[in-house]
Amino acid sequence: MADDRVLLAHGSGGKVSHRLIDEVFMKVFTDPVLNRQDDAAVVPGGEQLAFTTDSYVVKPIFFPGGDIGKLAVCGTVNDLSMSGAVPKYISAAFVIEEGFAFAELYRVVESMAAAADEAGVAIVTGDTKVVERGSADQIFINTAGVGIMRPGADIAAANLRPGDAVIISGSIGDHGVAVMSTREGLSFRTAIESDCAPLNGLIAAVIDSGADVHALRDPTRGGLASTLNEFAAQSGVVVAIDETQVLVADQVAGACEMLGLDPYQVANEGKVVAVVAAADADKAVAAMRTSPYGREARIIGIVAEAPDGKPRVTLKTTVGTTRILDMLVGEQLPRIC
Amino acid sequence: MCLGVPGKVIAVKDDWIAEVDISGVVIDVGLQFTPEAKVGDYVLVHTGYAMHVMDEAEAMETLKLLEEMGAAAELPDGQIS
Amino acid sequence: MVKYLSEFRNPELAAGILRRLEKVSTRPVSFMEVCGTHTVSISKNGLRQAVPDNIRLLSGPGCPVCVTANADIDRMIAIAAQPDVILTTFGDMIKVPGSYSSLAKEKAAGSDIRIVYSTRDAVKLAQDNPDKRVVFYGVGFETTTPTVAMSILDARQKNVANYSVLSVHKVVPPAMKALLDLGEVTLDGFICPGHVSVVIGTRPYEFIPKDYGIPCVVTGFEPLDILEGVLMLVEQVERGEAKVENAYKRLVTTDGNKIAMETIHRVFEPGDADWRGIGVIPGSGLNIRQEFADFDAARLFAGVEVPPVKEHKGCRCGEVLRGVIYPYDCGLFGKACVPEHPIGPCMVSGEGSCAAYYRYDEKPRTGA
Ligand code: SF4
Numbered sequence: 053m054a055d056d057r058v059l060l061a062h063g064s065g066g067k068v069s070h071r072l073i074d075e076v077f078m079k080v081f082t083d084p085v086l087n088r089q090d091d092a093a094v095v096p097g098g099e100q101l102a103f104t105t106d107s108y109v110v111k112p113i114f115f116p117g118g119d120i121g122k123l124a125v126c127g128t129v130n131d132l133s134m135s136g137a138v139p140k141y142i143s144a145a146f147v148i149e150e151g152f153a154f155a156e157l158y159r160v161v162e163s164m165a166a167a168a169d170e171a172g173v174a175i176v177t178g179d180t181k182v183v184e185r186g187s188a189d190q191i192f193i194n195t196a197g198v199g200i201m202r203p204g205a206d207i208a209a210a211n212l213r214p215g216d217a218v219i220i221s222g223s224i225g226d227h228g229v230a231v232m233s234t235r236e237g238l239s240f241r242t243a244i245e246s247d248c249a250p251l252n253g254l255i256a257a258v259i260d261s262g263a264d265v266h267a268l269r270d271p272t273r274g275g276l277a278s279t280l281n282e283f284a285a286q287s288g289v290v291v292a293i294d295e296t297q298v299l300v301a302d303q304v305a306g307a308c309e310m311l312g313l314d315p316y317q318v319a320n321e322g323k324v325v326a327v328v329a330a331a332d333a334d335k336a337v338a339a340m341r342t343s344p345y346g347r348e349a350r351i352i353g354i355v356a357e358a359p360d361g362k363p364r365v366t367l368k369t370t371v372g373t374t375r376i377l378d379m380l381v382g383e384q385l386p387r388i389c
Numbered sequence: 390m391c392l393g394v395p396g397k398v399i400a401v402k403d404d405w406i407a408e409v410d411i412s413g414v415v416i417d418v419g420l421q422f423t424p425e426a427k428v429g430d431y432v433l434v435h436t437g438y439a440m441h442v443m444d445e446a447e448a449m450e451t452l453k454l455l456e457e458m459g460a461a462a463e464l465p466d467g468q469i470s
Numbered sequence: 471m472v473k474y475l476s477e478f479r480n481p482e483l484a485a486g487i488l489r490r491l492e493k494v495s496t497r498p499v500s501f502m503e504v505c506g507t508h509t510v511s512i513s514k515n516g517l518r519q520a521v522p523d524n525i526r527l528l529s530g531p532g533c534p535v536c537v538t539a540n541a542d543i544d545r546m547i548a549i550a551a552q553p554d555v556i557l558t559t560f561g562d563m564i565k566v567p568g569s570y571s572s573l574a575k576e577k578a579a580g581s582d583i584r585i586v587y588s589t590r591d592a593v594k595l596a597q598d599n600p601d602k603r604v605v606f607y608g609v610g611f612e613t614t615t616p617t618v619a620m621s622i623l624d625a626r627q628k629n630v631a632n633y634s635v636l637s638v639h640k641v642v643p644p645a646m647k648a649l650l651d652l653g654e655v656t657l658d659g660f661i662c663p664g665h666v667s668v669v670i671g672t673r674p675y676e677f678i679p680k681d682y683g684i685p686c687v688v689t690g691f692e693p694l695d696i697l698e699g700v701l702m703l704v705e706q707v708e709r710g711e712a713k714v715e716n717a718y719k720r721l722v723t724t725d726g727n728k729i730a731m732e733t734i735h736r737v738f739e740p741g742d743a744d745w746r747g748i749g750v751i752p753g754s755g756l757n758i759r760q761e762f763a764d765f766d767a768a769r770l771f772a773g774v775e776v777p778p779v780k781e782h783k784g785c786r787c788g789e790v791l792r793g794v795i796y797p798y799d800c801g802l803f804g805k806a807c808v809p810e811h812p813i814g815p816c817m818v819s820g821e822g823s824c825a826a827y828y829r830y831d832e833k834p835r836t837g838a
Binding site for chain 3: 391392393394395397412417419421422423424431433435436437438440441443444445447448450451452454455456458459460
Binding site for chain 1: 480575
């Protein structure tokens with residue numbers, strides 16, 4: 053790595069994070085399954101299994117619309133769902149800072165249980181470590197999850213084909229703005245809540261609708277921009293998005309204008325981007341809309357061939373011009389300029 | 390070089406602070422540079438300060454002008470005014 | 471929908487103005503925007519490519535972060551490393567490299583560096599941490615400067631003795647004059663910065679048409695504002711006129727915001743400032759007056775040692791900032807220099823020209 057220390061930017065979900073993953077983890081953990089870099093690992097077993105893990109370090113730990121516990125369960129359930137698996141089992145590992153209040157721990161754990169209940173998954177194993185005050189910030193949670201693959205599902209970021217429709221299950225940027233609104237030194241008041249939610253029901257509805265689903269991914273850190281760029285790069289295609297079709301809540305738009313952020317780069321925790329065969333687009337949207345988390349599902353773009361062999365994401369702007377939609381670079385910081 | 394966002398003054402508090410609503414996001418804004426701002430006014434917010442009270446009539450005027458410009462361009466003999 | 475923003479993004483109106491531009495613009499012209507927010511908005515809305523081919527939109531020294539000299543960044547980094555210092559600044563400044571490091575790297579290495587949204591937050595931080603020395607890194611042009619001046623007045627009134635400001639603030643009109651005097655680029659018009667003009671008004675640009683015969687239009691940041699500004703410039707050129715026009719009347723007046731200007735002058739006095747790519751421009755900086763010496767980090771930390779300045783090899787930021795070349799014309803652009811490993815500040819800053827062109831522009835236009 054070019055830097056000799058880990059910077060905050062390495063955890064941001066954008067290009068610098070990608071570099072960290074490629075240059076450290078992918079290099080050290082060489083495994084054909086991991087190498088596919090999908091949201092969950094699909095491993096052989098008695099049945100086809102999907103297996104994933106993720107750590108959660110959100111600050112503050114309680115935010116409008118959720119908390120670190122709900123996030124830890126939904127995140128892993130969603131990663132499994134994105135690979136076409138039915139989530140089944142979850143592990144939960146906690147790193148807790150000395151002095152953390154039991155009352156708050158209960159709140160977090162109960163919220164995890166409620167989320168697991170809603171998603172129909174079992175938390176089957178776990179671990180707890182307590183570290184000295186100052187060695188962790190309140191509480192960190194890692195969850196791993198196992199799901200059973202739906203027979204015949206072939207869902208991967210590399211499966212986009214020219215002509216496919218790009219669908220998103222709702223508005224963008226809600227989670228990131230909700231969390232930011234409570235950050236120290238940035239206090240603004242908004243009724244925006246995190247969209248944090250388990251999406252396995254919604255995904256099941258889409259797959260059961262019979263739509264030919266090529267790729268699924270939840271646009272978490274790095275936002276919609278990162279997910280679309282990952283799709284474009286892994287499939288070697290152009291993803292063309294129509295800005296007028298992308299839904300951004302008024303308050304999210306207001307907060308982004310104020311802080312100089314791009315809603316396309318702000319995190320979501322309860323949204324999915326689905327790429328489906330063009331003929332099945334309406335069917336997939338209708339299926340999403342049957343879920344409480346997909347009421348505002350919509351088609352936002354199409355997949356096209358990369359004429360010069362250069363995969364990219366383009367955005368047709370509200371004024372009718374076209375520009376590139378690039379990935380977030382480094383950490384998202386509020387700016388004045 | 391300087392992001393500025395229009396927001397509506399919804400309350401004026403002590404110590405030169407007003408609450409300003411930017412499409413549903415409410416923040417505290419300093420009124421030192423726009424002491425004339427009152428509840429209901431739109432102000433330009435830059436780094437937590439109101440820098441100017443928006444002139445609604447001028448905004449409407451500009452939009453009207455823009456419409457006319459575009460319309461004029463559509464006339465077959467659109468001339469430079 | 472954000473009122474006063476969404477109306478100025480109307481696609482039909484934009485198409486109308488573009489058609490009108492096609493019609494009235496008969497000769498090749500180069501206009502320069504001297505505001506980074508304009509640069510970003512033009513790129514983000516694809517306007518550089520949307521205007522007729524004979525209209526070239528060049529970017530000037532409009533990003534306060536980019537024009538900050540390495541020496542000034544190095545000094546800030548050295549101050550941040552002093553004992554008991556909490557360095558506060560706007561998010562924009564954090565990633566920008568000085569000669570050897572950036573505030574982001576120093577933060578990871580242990581310096582206490584915090585991002586604030588407003589100078590009010592910095593003063594509050596000082597009040598909450600009486601045993602620390604809270605330094606605000608004041609970067610920016612006339613839009614931001616009044617708020618920094620206000621923080622000093624506020625700190626004095628509230629007896630917050632542990633608050634200070636390192637001022638590397640700059641003022642815009644002298645830089646426009648310096649560019650014209652250098653004579654490296656032929657300009658047919660200036661797109662003047664909208665929010666700077668909210669504070670200074672339109673009068674300070676009058677010397678440009680008068681002494682240099684170049685048209686100026688002050689305009690806002692929404693696509694329609696910018697297109698309207700370009701159209702007004704084209705119409706001036708076609709009529710053979712040169713004057714200062716105002717396309718941002720909902721916010722900009724002839725005299726600007728008098729209270730804000732008075733606040734600036736109450737706390738600051740004009741001084742020289744070192745601009746990256748241009749050098750020292752007399753009268754383009756703002757120093758804290760003697761009367762407020764207790765709040766002047768330049769005086770308080772005068773003894774802090776700063777390592778010798780080193781420039782970034784091969785980086786052509788200076789020429790980019792002067793509008794002499796387009797970012798694409800830099801040999802490192804998009805190759806050795808990309809946002810995730812930037813060489814110069816123009817690729818780091820959110821509103822740096824190189825970053826804006828790299829991130830948003832569909833097809834590059836070369837040969838400035
Ligand atoms: S592309 Fe990079 S190296 Fe070239 S001028 Fe811009 S910032 Fe400097």
